[in-house]
Amino acid sequence: MRNLNPGKSRVAARSTGLLALATVLLALPTHSRDLVTRETGPRQLLITYHCDPANRIAFREHMVKQGAPRFEKWKREGVLQDYKLLFNWFVDADTWDMLAILSFRDYRDIDRWRLIEKSSPGGLSKEALALGLPRITYAMDLFWQAASRTRHRDPAKSVFLVIPYVYYPASSLDEYSKYVDGYVVPQFDQWIRDDILVSYSIYINRFQTSRPWQAVFVLEYKDTESFGMREKEVDKVKAELAQDPSWKALGDRKLQIRSEKETATAEQLTPPQ
Numbered sequence: 001m002r003n004l005n006p007g008k009s010r011v012a013a014r015s016t017g018l019l020a021l022a023t024v025l026l027a028l029p030t031h032s033r034d035l036v037t038r039e040t041g042p043r044q045l046l047i048t049y050h051c052d053p054a055n056r057i058a059f060r061e062h063m064v065k066q067g068a069p070r071f072e073k074w075k076r077e078g079v080l081q082d083y084k085l086l087f088n089w090f091v092d093a094d095t096w097d098m099l100a101i102l103s104f105r106d107y108r109d110i111d112r113w114r115l116i117e118k119s120s121p122g123g124l125s126k127e128a129l130a131l132g133l134p135r136i137t138y139a140m141d142l143f144w145q146a147a148s149r150t151r152h153r154d155p156a157k158s159v160f161l162v163i164p165y166v167y168y169p170a171s172s173l174d175e176y177s178k179y180v181d182g183y184v185v186p187q188f189d190q191w192i193r194d195d196i197l198v199s200y201s202i203y204i205n206r207f208q209t210s211r212p213w214q215a216v217f218v219l220e221y222k223d224t225e226s227f228g229m230r231e232k233e234v235d236k237v238k239a240e241l242a243q244d245p246s247w248k249a250l251g252d253r254k255l256q257i258r259s260e261k262e263t264a265t266a267e268q269l270t271p272p273q
Helices: 006-027 053-076 107-119 173-193 224-228 230-241 245-252
Strands: 030-033 044-051 082-088 098-103 132-147 159-167 197-205 215-221 258-260 264-269
Touching: 044 053, 053 082, 053 098, 053 264, 098 264, 132 173, 159 224, 173 197, 173 215, 173 230, 173 245, 215 224, 224 230, 230 245
Parallel strands: none
Antiparallel strands: 030 132, 044 098, 044 132, 082 098, 082 264, 132 197, 159 215, 159 258, 159 264, 197 215
16 A cells, blocks of 8 residues: 655654664663772772671671661761672671672762771671671772663662672783673673663772782672572573674683682661661
8 A cells, every 4th residue: 555644654663763762772771980990099898797607697687777777877977978788698608798888979088987997897886896797898999880770679679699709910900801891791781681680880909919809790680580590691691692703702711811709699788767
């Protein structure tokens, strides 16, 4: 049948195309990559905490009821730009029981945190210190992060996978950055588009000498079910990306670039509502 109104059809086709483009753009994660962040001091601290298994229940309960509100207060007061308190799902002597991820708006705010540390090591009160202790503090730079544009995160359901790495040589941040840009980020972005991941953050240790972590990946899965699909999603996305020779070449070399350390699966502790 002859189209009696070709102008209207072109407008409709254009609208359909714009809608499709908008849908694609909406599905893309929002990115932040900051490779000039080292012009000032590190604005992230990652603190690991350990407790005896007999104290885990009391330590977790204390951090939810008294500890997390303290960190929330420091955020309201501007000492912290943001924070996350992650509690390991399991007892694991090789990792940590709790991990604090602290972000500062400006490096000068570290001075305010140092004052807190004088009376509250690792941000813990005397009561908390009787149950668990801070062990290692890493001064880090947040180099890569992305979050879903379409899914509102629910901290009560999120599952965090924390993966530390060392990379070779330790002095070659430029080479490691090329690896993360070309091999890691494309996978993580696809996991977000597939609605498996809610967000990811990648931290680089500023002072690496004799430190067990040089880079840390923090992956936030939307819920337990999505986390359970991790291996299936990894295999699917790798098969898709392997069609790109440059991506595959980086993957073939990854064992020469980095080594994975002990991972931990965790939940986020938030103040009582």
